[in-house]
Amino acid sequence: MRRTLLIALAALLLAAGPTLAQSPGGAGLGDSYYPTLGNGGYDVQHYDLNVLYDFDVRLLMGTATIEAVATQDLSAFNLDFRRLTINQIRVNGAIAAYEHRGTELTVIPAQPIPAGATFTTVVLYEGIPGMGSTQMTELGWTHHENGVFVAGEPAGASSWYPVNEHPLDKATYTIRVTAPAQYVVAANGLLKETIDRGAMRTFVWETDYPTASYLVTVGIGDFVIEEQEGPNGLPIRNYFPPDLAEAAAYDFGRTPQMIALFSSLFGPYPFEAYGVVVADAPIPFALETQTLSLFGRRHVDGERGEEITVAHELAHQWFGDSVSLADWSDIWLNEGFAEYASYLWYEYLESREALDEVLHHFYNRLAESILPPPGSPPPDDLFNISVYVRGAMTLHALRARLGDEVFFRVLQTYYDRFKYSNATTGDFIAVAEEISGQQLDAFFDAWLYRLPLPPIPELGWEPLPPPTPAPTRTPPPTAAPSGG
Numbered sequence: 428m429r430r431t432l433l434i435a436l437a438a439l440l441l442a443a444g445p446t447l448a449q450s451p452g453g454a455g456l457g458d459s460y461y462p463t464l465g466n467g468g469y470d471v472q473h474y475d476l477n478v479l480y481d482f483d484v485r486l487l488m489g490t491a492t493i494e495a496v497a498t499q500d501l502s503a504f505n506l507d508f509r510r511l512t513i514n515q516i517r518v519n520g521a522i523a524a525y526e527h528r529g530t531e532l533t534v535i536p537a538q539p540i541p542a543g544a545t546f547t548t549v550v551l552y553e554g555i556p557g558m559g560s561t562q563m564t565e566l567g568w569t570h571h572e573n574g575v576f577v578a579g580e581p582a583g584a585s586s587w588y589p590v591n592e593h594p595l596d597k598a599t600y601t602i603r604v605t606a607p608a609q610y611v612v613a614a615n616g617l618l619k620e621t622i623d624r625g626a627m628r629t630f631v632w633e634t635d636y637p638t639a640s641y642l643v644t645v646g647i648g649d650f651v652i653e654e655q656e657g658p659n660g661l662p663i664r665n666y667f668p669p670d671l672a673e674a675a676a677y678d679f680g681r682t683p684q685m686i687a688l689f690s691s692l693f694g695p696y697p698f699e700a701y702g703v704v705v706a707d708a709p710i711p712f713a714l715e716t717q718t719l720s721l722f723g724r725r726h727v728d729g730e731r732g733e734e735i736t737v738a739h740e741l742a743h744q745w746f747g748d749s750v751s752l753a754d755w756s757d758i759w760l761n762e763g764f765a766e767y768a769s770y771l772w773y774e775y776l777e778s779r780e781a782l783d784e785v786l787h788h789f790y791n792r793l794a795e796s797i798l799p800p801p802g803s804p805p806p807d808d809l810f811n812i813s814v815y816v817r818g819a820m821t822l823h824a825l826r827a828r829l830g831d832e833v834f835f836r837v838l839q840t841y842y843d844r845f846k847y848s849n850a851t852t853g854d855f856i857a858v859a860e861e862i863s864g865q866q867l868d869a870f871f872d873a874w875l876y877r878l879p880l881p882p883i884p885e886l887g888w889e890p891l892p893p894p895t896p897a898p899t900r901t902p903p904p905t906a907a908p909s910g911g
């Protein structure tokens with residue numbers, strides 16, 4: 428994600444669901460920042476989401492079919508689901524009981540599910556999604572004047588379907604959306620089928636790659652579809668509002684070259700397609716929704732004024748989407764990496780010298796600031812600018828220390844080892860130490876977890892000393908050392 432407005436993060440701590448029977452799955456996955464996001468006891472393989480959206484009354488009617496494998500005996504299990512009304516739940520075909528408290532939906536199947544069994548849960552529901560959500564972290568399904576977009580990191584998915592809402596449980600998706608026939612529907616993966624139903628039309632999208640729930644998206648609107656081809660025939664499909672189509676085609680026109688650059692630096696592009704959807708709405712952020720990044724009108728100017736953001740969201744397909752964090756406290760692994768990749772695009776267009784000039788300026792600005800370090804940022808300020816800029820600067824300092832050849836081998840090895848999976852900061856440090864043969868604990872500790880900005884001796888960059896007070900005629904007395 429990359430935002431131009433910083434919006435404070437809502438506390439998401441809600442009471443855990445009730446303890447039910449002998450062996451219920453957990454109401455969370457142990458995330459240190461969001462203990463109730465995700466649920467324990469099962470591993471979702473595939474979501475088949477079938478939703479009909481009535482624009483006039485903003486009503487969504489849905490059927491979610493969830494295939495999962497039990498990782499323990501389950502007398503009950505939880506899904507994350509907000510505010511919509513449940514009409515029926517079946518597990519393996521039999522009606523199941525349930526309780527819905529806050530964001531926790533507890534399902535009690537008629538027959539307990541033994542560890543290792545595959546089971547199918549079907550939830551029938553309806554309601555008006557997203558009403559009352561103002562935090563972008565949980566926006567989710569968002570109706571706007573000219574259509575719908577879906578975004579919400581980390582907790583937007585549960586606004587429109589029942590879900591195991593944590594990147595630790597990725598799954599594949601079939602997304603069937605029925606909307607008024609004048610609209611086009613875009614979603615993750617590849618469009619498999621379009622079914623005309625008179626006044627309505629159904630679009631069937633499918634992705635065969637594991638996807639974290641916050642990266643699932645749907646775009647509904649009056650779109651012009653523009654197609655490009657990426658490296659090795661990769662399909663690129665872009666969805667633009669008609670009045671912006673020409674400007675957007677120019678602004679996003681270098682996507683194939685960006686994919687080629689990042690593939691050469693990090694490893695092959697991870698998914699079956701790429702592209703962007705530009706919502707016809709003034710949304711203040713962009714989001715790296717998998718295979719189909721989301722932008723708003725403000726990102727299009729016909730002059731590539733936001734191309735760094737275009738590169739940033741694309742780079743997330745490798746770092747964030749394919750290699751996903753395992754705990755939200757490690758958000759710098761997403762944002763620092765995507766931000767640095769966007770600087771690498773700038774370096775590719777200009778030169779290493781030009782990049783160093785810009786980054787030296789950023790470095791001095793960071794030195795003057797009192798921003799927290801980027802590792803484990805304040806939970807109520809997860810997307811603060813230090814996570815992005817000092818996170819990226821951490822990688823620039825690592826590159827200066829290791830040299831280009833070793834540095835890019837570290838990135839490639841890290842990507843290759845953790846693609847389609849999850850990683851921690853410790854995993855990245857371990858790869859960096861393994862490939863470089865250097866002891867890097869102190870380096871990462873200083874860059875990620877200590878307030879003072881470390882120097883980058885290889886580049887001759889160091890924080891300027893604090894300004895000396897102007898001399899006065901009568902020097903003030905030296906403060907006596909206190910015991911505090």
Ligand SMILES: [Zn+2]
Nearest residue numbers: 428429762765
């Ligand atoms: Zn980002």
